Amino acid sequence: MSDIAFVTDGTFAAIGLVLGLINMGVNHCPDEGCLAKTERQAYLSSSVGSVHFQENDVGEEVYVQRQAGLARGPFGLAYGASITEDGGLWAGLGTTTTFTTPNDRWYTQFHIMPGLYAKGDEADLGGPVIFRSGVEVGYTNREGVRTSLSFDHRSNAGLYSDNPGLETVQFRVSVPTN
Helix, strand or coil, X not given: CHHHHHHCCCHHHHHHXXXXXXXXXXXXXXXXXXXXXXXXXXXXXXXXXXXXXXXXXXXXXXXXXXXEEEEECCEEEEEEEEEECCCCEEEEEEEEEEEECCCCCEXXXXXEEEEEEECCCCCCCCCCEEEEEEEEEEEECCCCCEEEEEEEEEECXXXXXXXXXXXXXXXXXXXXXX
């Protein structure tokens, strides 16, 4: 599990930001403007997965996310909430950046979402402001439904003196909405 902790400690957020800025410069700035408002397919996602703390499996999580049908350049708006079997609650709002294959079937999506956390009987993550960052890799079927595997990390990004983190591995289904 330590390998997953290594790549999800904010690395996905940094990679997503750099790739999003490159995408913005190449595909958005010349035509419609770097951060021009654009419409894109909205999705409602639900996922279930395994939560890990300090390299130990500590339970399951249910997560619901809404990707709005609006973006600024390559950066889409998303918000979500989760609950773990130990009563840990997280809710946040942030951005996504998505890369697809030429046929738009396979995709990789990076996200960073600051949010609020209530630990319940779960691990103490140092404080109530918690950042969730990660990557999702998946497939879009002909009806536009996405199925994917998602890896993410939650921590306080050093806002508090103690900065432990949770990692989550999830299976996700995303349904297109209007």
